[in-house]
Amino acid sequence: MNKLDGKTMDLVQHNIDELKKLFPEVITEGKIDFDRLRLLLGDEVDTGKEKYEFTWPGKSDCIRLSQQQSTGTLRPDKESSKDWDTTKNLYIEGDNLEVLRLLQKAYHRKVKMIYIDPPYNTGNDFIYKDDYKDNVKSYKEKTEQSMKANPATAGRYHSEWLNMMYPRLRLAKNLLSDDGAIFISIDDTELDNLKKICNEVFGEENFIACIAWHKNYASANDSKGFSSVLDYILVYRKSENFVRNLLPRTDKQNSLYKYDSNDGYGPWRPDNLSVKTYSKEYDFTIINPTTGVEYNPPKGRCWVTNKNTIDKWIKEGRVFFGQTGNGAPQLKRYLNEVQQGVVPITYWSYDECGHNDEARKEIKQLFSEPPFDTPKPTRLIKQILNISTNKDSIVLDFFSGSSTTAHAVMKLNSQDDGNRKFVMVQLPEPCNEDSEAYKAGFPNICEIGKERIRRAGENLKEEYKDKEGIENLDIGFKVFKLDTSNLKAWDPDVEELEGTLKGMVDPIKEDRTQEDMLYEIMLIYGIDLTIPLEEIQIKGKTAYSVGLGYMIVCLEDGLTLDVIEAIGAMKQSGQEIARVVFRDSGFADDNVKTNAVQLLKKFGIEDFRTI
Incomplete structure (x- = not known):
């Protein structure tokens, strides 16, 4: 009989x-x-x-840190969740390095797009210093204290920031699907360093773009040097399988097609009939059929095609000689023939993607006083989603802040009937007691992010209430919180002999539930935390059916062969039971434990584990 070892994915x-x-x-x-x-x-x-090469103090430790296995777990928090039983979205509270480790199996190569807005290292933002021995224990201790900034006067100022970013990016890469991409917001403080570590983690050949986003519509007149109005978004793909989408055409772009000849082809606009690339075959005279005036292409240019095609177009009315028919030849460019989308460029204006003031107004509409100082506008994230996702994509943001990414995902889904799913990860960084957020009842950033999702989701359902299918919009989220393992034997902090001996009889910690343990088992197996679960009764014992019966977990005591046979009967009735997990100490006696293995094999269940 095999035992689960409680370890996350071994990246080495x-x-x-x-x-x-x-x-x-x-x-x-x-x-x-x-x-x-x-x-x-x-x-x-x-x-x-x-x-x-690019190196800094601590880089070797960063690589080792990114390859460590986790000692923690994610505990469900149904009280602060929304639509727990139906939602496919996740909100995870905890140190994102440890959370990324825990997600390695369940989300390996499944995330289509990652967007992060990490600390810019401007001297005022918090830079988390990882504990190389036990990050879960360190996280729990540090979140009870005040967070500290990384001032520019500190030693190894850039190194501390790089030590934070590097292992997280290495772990994030594993979660990206082969056709996925990552978008990272940054300013010019660490732009060059970020690009260097991304080149190393993702590969220089996978660099897609450095986008300049015009974040402010007005300059700062009190600036001592230049007024900074740009932020940057670095874009890297996982592999050559990534294909960017075209952006939707805007009303402004379509408004250029303002003519309609009622010829069945729809609206059109006049376009140049000549091109720069010269071809002698395309250099000829066009005669206006109304006036007989001859026209040649401008010097050094030629027409877009040969004479036979031009003559054919003239007969079909596809060459335009002006409103009165007395002008020079132009091409009718029909809207239905142009590319039904726009190729993204590397400059994004605030007209197109919003600006910082718009982002603050958005969050102010949800809260009476803005509880978050530096949100991004949802239009910016929607632009990224349009470029990089399809309607069923998983989107990850592990510096989620006020949950703008979740808001943008729900907004785009409400507009295009999408089913994108989000995974938000955020450190519960305490709010300053003098801040508006704290006074409004938000002790940490996570509380702001969760409340924003709740309010934004309800607002979207109200805004699109007349849209067919809006009732199916997923505006919920399951909350999980980073914690130490639920099992004493898997927690390196449980060292006392008495505790260890007791754990052999009662392995689950006193303050933990069977459901806590269930989700830890799912993480170890690499099962999506939003997969359907059902609490069932098997011969009077409580068990859990995971993934419509794919896995059965029973952590009860006093198990007899009747329970094992009942599980076998479920398999024979057509349920696709592939895995079964019990407590090692849960069997009525050793004979039951021994016979259970052979009995399950008889029913065709080979994967049988205990904890």
Whole structure:
């Protein structure tokens, strides 16, 4: 009988397994023969003493930190959730490094788009210093204290910021689907450093764009130097499988097509009939059929096509000679023939994507006083969603702040009947006791983010109440909170002999529930936390059916073979039961435990684990 070990995804072993697939001959008795690997790579190995690289104090520790397995779990919080039983959205409170570790199995290569708005390292924002030994314990201690900024006068000012960002980006990359992309907001304080670590994590060949967003519509007249009106958004793809979408055409762009000849082709606009790229075959005289006037292309240019095609267009009325028919030839460019979308450019104006003041007004409409100082406008995030997602995508934001990303996801879904799902992750950073947020009853940023989702979702349903299908809009979210393991044996902080001995009889901590343990098991197996769950009774014992019966979890005591046979009968009745999990100490006696394995195999259930 196999026991679950409580460990999250082993990224080091995963990397070794991937290397085995590419170069099986470099594996010797389970170890990597680097000399043989170097031989296979040939001249591509850089063995010189001097090489191009980007490094800083703590970088090696960052790599090791990103590969550590987690000792924590995510505990459900139904009270602060919305539509718990039906929603597919997640809101997770906790240190995002540890949360990203915990999501490695469940969301591996499943996230279509990641957007983050991390601290810009301007000297006033909080930079979390990770504990290299036990990040969960450190997180729980630090969130009870006041957060501290990373002032520019501090030693290793840039290094501290890089040490925070690097391991998180490495873990985030694993969650991106092969056709996914990450968008990162930043200003010019750390733009160059961010681009360097992204080049390393995602690969220079996967750099897509550095977008300049015009965030302010007015300059700051009190600025001592230049007034900064731009932020930047770095865009990296996971692989060449990423294909950006076209942006929707705007009413302003379509308004140029203001003519209609009632020829069945719809609205059109006049366009230049000549092009710069010269071809002798396309250099000829066009005769106006009404006036007989001859027209040649401008010097150094030619017409867009050959004479036969132009003559055909003239007969069809596709060449326009002015309103009276006495003008020079122009091409009728029909709206229905142009690309039904716009290629994104790397400058985004505030007219197109909103600005900081608009973002503050948006949040003020939801709260009487804005409880968050630096939100992004939803139009900005919607632009990113339009470019990088489809209607069923999973969207992740692990610096979620006031939950603008969740707001934007719900807004776009309400407009295009999408079913995008969001995963928000936020450290419960305490609000200053003098702040408007604290006075309004929000002790930390997470409370602001959750309340914004609640209010924004209801507002969207009201705004689009006349739209067919709006009642199906998912405006809920399941809340989970980072904590130490629910099982004593899996918690490295439980060291006392007495506690260990007691844990062999009662392995689950006293303040934890079976449902807490259920979600920890799901994380270990890599099962989506929003998958359908059902509490069922099996021969008088409470159990959980996960994923419509895919996995059965029963953590009760006094289990007999009747329970095992009942599970087998469920399998024979057509349920796709593939996995079963029990408590190791939950069997009535050792004979039941021994016979349970063979009995489940008889029913075709091979994956049988205990905790």
